[in-house]
Amino acid sequence: xxxxxxxxxxxxxxxxxxxxxxxxxxxxxxxxxxxxxxxxxxxxxxxxxxxxxxxxxxxxxxxxxxxxxxxxxxxxxxxxxxxxxxxxxxxxxxxxxxxxxxxxxxxxxxxxxxxxxxxxxxxxxxxxxxxxxxxxxxxxxxxxxxxxxxxxxxxxxxxxxxxxxxxxxxxxxxxxxxxxxxxxxxxxxxxxxxxxxxxxxxxxxxxxxxxxxxxxxxxxxxxxxxxxxxxxxxxxxxxxxxxxxxxxxxxxxxxxxxxxxxxxxxxxxxxxxxxxxxxxxxxxxxxxxxxx
Numbered sequence: 182x183x184x185x186x187x188x189x190x191x192x193x194x195x196x197x198x199x200x201x202x203x204x205x206x207x208x209x210x211x212x213x214x215x216x217x218x219x220x221x222x223x224x225x226x227x228x229x230x231x232x233x234x235x236x237x238x239x240x241x242x243x244x245x246x247x248x249x250x251x252x253x254x255x256x257x258x259x260x261x262x263x264x265x266x267x268x269x270x271x272x273x274x275x276x277x278x279x280x281x282x283x284x285x286x287x288x289x290x291x292x293x294x295x296x297x298x299x300x301x302x303x304x305x306x307x308x309x310x311x312x313x314x315x316x317x318x319x320x321x322x323x324x325x326x327x328x329x330x331x332x333x334x335x336x337x338x339x340x341x342x343x344x345x346x347x348x349x350x351x352x353x354x355x356x357x358x359x360x361x362x363x364x365x366x367x368x369x370x371x372x373x374x375x376x377x378x379x380x381x382x383x384x385x386x387x388x389x390x391x392x393x394x395x396x397x398x399x400x401x402x403x404x405x406x407x408x409x410x411x412x413x414x415x416x417x418x419x420x421x422x423x424x425x426x427x428x429x430x431x432x433x434x435x436x437x438x439x440x441x442x443x444x445x446x447x448x449x450x451x452x453x454x455x456x457x458x459x460x461x462x463x464x465x466x467x468x469x470x471x472x473x
Contacts, residue, residue: 185228189268190216190235193260193275216272227270238263291424294404299428302396306389307467309346310338311433313426313454316353316375317368318445324374327443328381335386335437342469344434348389350426353379355392358413365419391422391429423450431457436472 213230217223240256264271290296303309312335319327339345352365353375361371382388391397400421401412416422430436431454438444438451454472461468 185226186269187267188227188229188233188270188272189266190233190272191264191274192235192237193273194237194239220272220274222272225270234266234268236263291428294399295421295424296428298396298399299425299432302389302394303429303432305394306346306348308344308434309348309389310335310342310344310435310437311348311350311430312437312439313430313451314349314351314353314439314443315365315368315445315448315451316351316378316443317363317365319439319443321372321374323442324378325381327440328378330440331443332381332385338435338437342435345387346389347386348429348433349382350430351379351390352419354417355390356413356416359417362417364417364422391425397422397425427454430454431461434467434469436470438472 213233216229222229238260240260264273312331314331316324335347339347352363352368354360354362354364354371363369363371397416400416401409405412427450436454436458451472458468458471462471
């Protein structure tokens with residue numbers, strides 16, 4: 182069509198940091214540059230210019246909890262009214278909303294080839310102790326001490342439980358092709374302290390990871406034999422191996438989390454693992470704890 186599509190842009194925001202519990206509306210100048218560069222809207226036939234409506238909608242303090250959605254009917258009606266528009270295209274983004282605005286939805290199942298790979302390794306390692314050490318947000322000057330303490334704890338735990346197999350999930354770059362790129366989009370800098378901590382673990386414990394077990398090699402060998410660069414890029418982030426690690430942590434006999442000052446202690450990722458293990462702990466005799 183010759184004419185570009187009439188467009189409105191809406192940003193949903195919460196007020197976690199200024200504690201404003203009310204719903205608010207604010208009209209602002211559109212940030213066309215960000216829409217074009219970051220979100221790639223220049224690839225579409227949209228009418229984006231300084232006359233484009235840009236509406237910031239504050240949803241109060243909702244959307245902060247990753248565990249519970251909001252069942253507030255007033256908020257639903259408020260958004261329904263404010264999102265009403267005659268524009269042909271509505272662009273909606275969000276800022277700072279880490280949780281759910283409305284009722285929590287059932288998660289989509291993971292791809293069967295990933296769940297099968299995790300089940301295969303689980304069966305090989307059972308029984309095993311799983312460690313989740315997300316180094317992001319850990320104090321740099323404590324990394325070596327944290328590693329030494331973890332080694333001591335796992336050795337004692339292994340002796341008391343009789344379990345010798347250990348699986349480690351971490352945001353530290355495990356594969357050589359990752360160089361100094363962490364397995365997390367929010368963990369930006371790997372320092373020598375992180376390398377030293379990992380060397381302490383590897384020299385003191387017989388650790389299994391998604392790399393050392395070659396658990397995801399089937400991606401290159403069977404599914405994508407000609408996509409080496411694309412696979413390395415995918416596995417350098419927090420995608421497939423992040424899902425694989427999550428499944429390994431969920432199915433472990435024992436799950437060990439890191440101390441608060443040594444890692445990122447609270448996250449949606451950890452919460453999802455904890456919830457799944459709570460359910461398994463009630464119904465499955467092989468799960469010995471929820472999290473330690």
